[in-house]
Every structure is written in C-alpha cells, then in structure tokens.
Amino acid sequence: MSAGEAGILFLTLRTAALATIVILAPGLAIAWLLARRRWRGKSIVETLVALPLVMPPVATGLILLELFGRRGPLGFLKIAFSWRAVVVAMAVMSFPLLVRAARVAFEEVNPRFEQIARTLGAGEWRVFATITLPLARRGIVSGALLAFARALGEFGATILVAGNIPGRTSTLSLSIYNLVQLGRDGDAFRLLGWSVALAFAAVWIAEVVVRRKSA
C-alpha cells in the first residue's frame, strides 16, 4: 500500500466512523419515538428521515451545499469543502439506514418486558437503558454497520458539498473517480480492491451479528 493509498483509506475510515458516531444518538432517539410513541407529524418525520435514501444523492448534496456554502445560512461554520463536509454528507446519507434498522429492532422488543420494569418502579429512561436498548442491541449494531458501510461508499452528496480535493476530501470512492478520469485505471483498480474488502468486512460483520440473534 502506498502512502497516498493509506492516506485515502484512513480519511475514508475516519470520516465514515465519525459520521456513524454523530448520527447514533439522534438516530436512536428518532427510531425509538417512531417505534414506541404516537405523536402529531409522525408520518411527516418518518418520510423526511427516509428522503436521503430515495432522493438522488447529488440532489441531497446540492441542498447541503446551499446550506453550508459561503452564502448559505450555515456558511459561517466554514464546513464546505473540508473533511467536516465529508462527515456531514456521509451522516445525512447514512441516517435513514440507521433509523430504519433501529426502529425495527425497537419494535421487536416485547413491550411486556418494558411494562414489567415500569411496574417494578423503573423510570422511562431506566426502562430504555436496561430493557429496550439491550434487547434491541443486535439490530442497532447491524444498522450502525450498514450506515457505516453506506458512508464508506458515499459519492454524490460528498462531491458537491466537499469537492474532490486530494488529501483533504478525496475519499475512496472520489479517488477512484479521479483516477479513472485521469486514465490511471491501474491505480483505480487497487483502490477498488480496498473498497471491496472494506464493504465485504462491514456487511459480513453485520450478517454475523444478525445471525447470532436468530440462532
């Protein structure tokens, strides 16, 4: 592995991991609210959360660019075209995957257990932390891994809001695109190998985690 390749891999892994960590708390909160509570506007939030999954990634990227660009309402954060923008794009694109998986996991937890905990005097937070979360953990872990894997491959939203700046914002997928554009197919294939390996590892671990549950 060359120094350049190591840099690209490290940037990609670091930003994807950060994106997954950033969405974990809000993702679980929304997933739990969707699974366990009835509230006004629930279906709207449900749809909004799913949007990045069905919208063209480039369209999501354009929205992010308008928000975070120099003249955008969040431009003062100076996030655009930095590695932080990569994290933002990855986080937005992976969010629906985490929420969906976590929601299903929460729904599969038998409410009777939670009820019993309540009758024994546990508060809502304690019920969540000691009953719901542990019982849903496999689904949550596999959801987080899927979100991480999705973040690893993010392209469309990233290229708009973070650009494709070598050493700064060029992740694995953006670097592959760069190399093909330059006709350096050999180098592109090497990165392709790395991305297959990473994707394989992430999905395989997710599968193993889920399998353990059904066994």
Added chain:
Amino acid sequence: MRRLAAVVILLIATSALADEVNVFAAASLSDALQEITARYEKSSGDRVVFNFGASSMLARQIENGAPADLFLSADEAKIDRLASQKLILTSTRVSPLSNTLVIVGTTPMKSPRELTKLRVAIAEPSTVPSGVYAHDWLTKLGLWREIEPHVIPTDNVRAALATVEAGNADAAIVYATDARLAKRVRVIYTVPRAEGPKIAYAFAVVAGAEHERAARRFLLYLQSGAAKNIFTRYGFLTR
C-alpha cells in the same frame, strides 16, 4: 557551540516562516506544477497542497467558500467572474502562460472537417476552458453544429485525453501540453496559432486567503526563470 546555536536559530526561524499554501489549479497544469513545486518546497520550506480540476469547477468551489489561497485558471473568464464578486485580489492577477489546441487520435487527419464523422471527446464545451476554446474554434470554422451531436463532454481536459486513450472516443481536442503526456494516441492535427482562440492562463491570489503571504510567494516563484523553464519544457508558451 556558537555555530550550533546559529543553526538551531536558523531552523526555528525557517520553520516559523514555513507555511502551507492551498492551490486550486487547472488540470492541464498538473504535471508541470508538480515538478515546479518539488523544487519550490525544497528551497522555500513551504508546503504546497493542490486541488486540480476544471477551472470552472474550481471557480465554483471558491465561490462556495472552498479554502483556496491561490487560483490558477486556464482562462481569463473564471478570474473575471471571481473578480466581479471581489473574491480575488485583482492587484495580484497575472497571465504568464499560453497554450495551443491540438487534436489527438490514432489516424492522421488532414482537416478538422473530418471531426464531423468521429466521436470527439471535449471537456464540457460551455464552461470548462479547454472545451470553451475548442467550441469557439469549431464555431469559427462553422463546424460546431455538425460535430456537437457526437461530442463526448468530459469533466476536464485530462478526462478528454483519458477517454480517447481508453478507446472510448475516436479523437479528443486537448492542449498541446496534454498531448505530450499521451501514450496510446498522438497529435493528428495542430490548430494554427493564428486560427485558434487566444488561450491565456490567469493566476491570482484569492481574497481573504488564509495563507496569503505564502500564496504571494508561490505566485512570484511561478513567474521566475526556473519555473518558466519547466513550463516551457512541458510545452507551455511563456511570455
């Protein structure tokens, strides 16, 4: 002992002066710039970080707040556009380089009219400089409307070259400097200087650059004799 102290002080002084400069540069400049930079980094101690791409894309990124210190555009138009938004320091603006358009491919060509029968890779002809130059030239010859339907537009000039080298186009219109780097295709037609569009690269320091002084230093170096020699060796026309 005194000499050692002097060396230490010198080291501290130079490392304090050493800076990083973020350069957004036209794709066609990449190879020449990398060679120039290798020398510059040794002599100055500054570090140069590049973002190569189509000048049109780079200008858009700068408009959207990308952290650029120096912008090296393949045309004047992009610098004009940034200047009108007060995004570059107009006083630093220089146009030290020119280039020539050529057609690359595998079979020799007598007249550009033959392009009408070929799949031609050209950088996006309404925004990317090399594409705009090619479009203007072919329009002047009255051939554009016939060629346009089978143009393969690409992101930047190097992508046009890669497309024809990969065999996905029959020909490409690129700069003479790009054609020199081609391995599987060669120049099959050179646009006469008098007939072609006026090609001028424009450089300027970005307004509000984080590393303005380092950007000014590097811009000055790009106009030095040493840098010009390298540009000339890669086929650029210097003035």
